[in-house]
Amino acid sequence: MIAVRQPGRVIDTAALMSRVIGACRDAVGSEEARLCDLDRAIGDGDHGTNMRRGLEALAAEREQLAAMPLAEAMIAAGTILVMTIGGAAGPLYGTLLLEIGKGLSTGRVEFPQVFQQAVAAVAQRGRSSPGEKTLLDVLVPLSDELIKHTDMRRLAEKIQGFAEMTIDMKALRGRASFLGERSVGHMDPGAASCALLATTACRELTEAGLA
Template identity: 40%
Template sequence: MNYDSNALLAWVLCVQARLGEERGHLDRLDAEIGDGDHGSNLSRGFSKVVEKLQGASPGSPAVLLKEVAMTLISTVGGASGPLYGTFFLEAAKAMGTTASFSPEELARCLQNGIAGIQRLGKASAGDKTMLDALIPAVDALATHGSATDAARSAEEGLAATIPLQARKGRASYLGVRSIGHADPGAASTALLFACLAKAGS
């Protein structure tokens, strides 16, 4: 399965729909260690993304993901807008003018997105952030060429955040009290890759 603009648009539409369903769950996760608005913020942002994309030609994959990025940066509050926006923006930059990507090629672009997040948030794997789901998911996509494997790795990464103490973000203020809670950013990342698997099926 190659990913062209239509497949990436299907990915974004799935994310928007799933965020509408999971918004309350993500907010509850965030309420345990953060501000309690992670799901609501992302759901609002992706609804704006879909408003902008629907009815227009999606253009190249890079153009589509840049539109996603800029809309999220301008409409999503908290840390998630800049972080997810940077992820999609840096991935778009790596795409250039290419019209279609194998899963492994898409992973290479998404690795650029991870590097952007790390520069912005100064976080690493093990800090109890979205990166704990994102890094293994993209690694699985690069290694196995399977979005299903990537989605499974994201879910495993999400579960692995539960026993961790947060070292970055608002949750880090809680110290040891952050242990025992899943990271909401890792949860939304798992949702993202579940939709990538669906878009690629």
Template identity: 40%
Template sequence: MSDAPTTEQLTAWITRFAELVHEHRDELTALDSAIGDADHGSNMDRGMTAVVAALTEAPPDDPAALLKKTGATLVSKVGGASGPLYGTLFLRMAGAVGEGFAPALRAGFDGVLARGKAEPGDKTMVDALGPACDVLDAGGSVAEAAQAAADGRDATVPLVARKGRASYLGERSAGHADPGATSTAYLLQAAAETLS
């Protein structure tokens, strides 16, 4: 998707992501209870519910304002690492959304890398978000990017975590999908359903 997404399209994307997080809240929490502190599902659900409420109460005028409001709400409402990381993703996207969805997502990804200091293979959301950005940068569709994110999530299962709370578990973190990579895969699934 080379054209810049509209405010309406982005609203549909964020709303669908909130629905997916809510639907998969227990799954995200179960993944996080295995290798984290068991709050990723509840934190993300609370945060995305707050985002949808904020966007409904005062609909933003343009795509950048919408992404800024989404990011700021997540930073203020979501605890742990997820709030700052997802908040940074959307805040950085706001600065580049006029260039198109792919450049915006890449800007968001760069923000996540800078904030989280994680690299590919560390068993984090980076492992799902990076491949999705690579597909979009190469001219692939949002649906192909969503598949790349899902593949990236699945690739975290055998990994030993090197970042975040899961890294404290060492070898015991292997055998589970990363919760952040899993929610990121839902973010891209929502994009495929609403922006394609």
């Protein structure tokens, strides 16, 4: 990767990617039990364990990923997540990163638009829409904020609220949908992990001066 020049400083994007991956790994590791508890209420109870496994696999390759061009690194990272997270989350998180990488590889579209297209691909892969109690209930409003160029520091403060909105929703997709009305009152575990990862990434970017 190349260094990004900001007024009065140069940011090493390779080091930044490595740090973001490490921070996400640490965040998921510290919240593994909570994510499993959320999943136990409306699913299999293994979401935290699955996410930890995926992020540990990603962290194990972070130096190699950081040495790649960004688009190539995102595609490689997406492939790792598909192969290691397991369950429904692996293909969804993997699709997000794979599509971001494909979008960036064209060099013709700005990141908010690339992210928006990637979120649309996740929706298509999961055959779901916002309001159905899935990680899309975090990804879609997050995408909307990026399109509006919301400051990263402010965005980091808002993301958890997107996940909390799923508490009052009835699950319409996945194993949780079998519970019907009984799924109401519980935060979606996929939305929770998505909010955790997005918040962590935003904070790391803010600290790096890329907000």
